[in-house]
Amino acid sequence: MREAQEGSGAAMARLYSLHWRRAYRAAYLVVHDATAAEDIAQDGFLAAVGALDRFDRRRPFGPWLHRIVVNRALDWARREALRRKVAREQSVFEPLPPPHEVSGEMVAALKELPAEQRAVVVLRHLLEYTPGEIAEMLELPRGTVNSRLRRGLDRLRETAREELDAEVGQ
């Protein structure tokens, strides 16, 4: 981080290599759209570049990036839901081909969750943040995070019970 702040392009590239995949995966699991995930992860890094000089080196880079990425992914998912309502009003254009989707039961089960629940589940169980950290990232009360997490897990469990049981050997 220090080298990137001092102008080393190679250091910036290393930072990117270290964090890109996790950022992309987190975004994908919230939005379920590969192109959107790419753009959101990219935006997260652009925000990082823009704020590089102001970044406090004593703090870890990952949580800061994930906060941006997951918030943008949530914005995208909410807006997409709104768009679907608008699109129903009139539909004349031929539909675009469906985006490439990642297969897998867990991904399918996650997709069934509301975006808000998806985001906290991804932050908690994929990126392994504590509920307190998630509350800070999403600017939510901690109780809201806990309830979304609980509801999300319950629904995930219902949706994916059999498959997951098989996967984890239970």
Add this chain to the structure above:
Amino acid sequence: MRDEALRKALRETAVPVPAEAERRGLQVVEAAYAERPAPRGRRREGRRPALPRLVLAFSIATLLTALLLSPAGAAVRDWVGEVVGSSAPKPEPGLSEIPGGGRLLVQSAVGPWVVQPDGSRRRIGDYDEASWSPRGLFVAAAKGRALSALEPDGTPHWSVTADARVRQPRWSPSGFRIAYRSGRSLRVVAGDGTGDRLVNPDTAPVAPAWSPFGTPEVAYVNAEGQLRIADSEMSASRSGAPPDMAGAVAGRDVRQIEWGAGGRLILEVSPGGLHLQGMRLNKLEGRSEFRRRTALAIPAGATVVDAALAPRHPLAAAVVTHWRSAGTRSAVVVYGPKKRDPRRLLSVPGSLGEVAWSPDGKRLLVAWPGTNEWLFLPVGRGEGRAVAGVSNAFAPGGRKSSFPRVEGWCCGR
């Protein structure tokens, strides 16, 4: 199933990360990193000579002008007849390519950006406004009282300082002149930054429009609201400005004029309507003359937000908005060469912004600030595309910002 098992399953969920996406992301991030203000000042690399490029621009523009004067339109009439319409396409989250190719010049709150066909973008300075040269080899940019010519990567070639704030620079199709407004006056400077001269001291706040015939004629709206044509190379009168060659009464409150590529029409855009001013080139005298002026039908009660003439075909596109008690609704309409009744391409709730034609005249870019999107709409058959997250894409660091304005959609490179 226990939470721990669920967590394990989540961690092990396979989400392939496309290598292409990773590579593209790295390119964008590296470009943004290279553009950020360096901790210890960096200098731009050396400038390239302007003259060969200007000569090339002139040659290509001359060829293009010859092509544009040839009849075109039958195919386009067919497209218009088949126009579908009218809800917005599903948005894509970012601009991974410009549908139909070409490059965009986009003005954001922090300056103009050039967007390449692959969607990569670069801010070219902190100028207040900018416009393409005819073949996109240069950009004319204004900041305060300065007018500058830049390469599309932001490398400046020259700069002139006017007496008052510079606005609305417009490069002539020949590439040899730039018209611009400075305060209330209209001025013209050569494409190499020399020979700056007054054209009219008192004009309306409307961007000038060059003749596509290749003559040094420039159309503008004077302070009395008249559409005028001036020869930017004629000798100055006692007022210091060359005498106008022709004039016609423009519509009320004209905000924008555009001289069509065929040279036969000037489009006048005002909130209350659209008019086409017929034009003819008097070949004996080498100057343009006004002909009949006609109104284009717009929906009753609608307000015109923006309009543009197609670059290669006798088509006009407009964005109109209705404010009703049930809510604002906007539409994109296209006017064909003969039937003046518009065909609706798109109708959406809320307000739409500016409209720009693709260089090949087959698509429209329409801004939709309310949803933070650009819509790329085919004029004929084909699917529309929408790109989301536009304002973030043109803000340093991807932060939220005001919605940018598309200043031009230019030729590929």
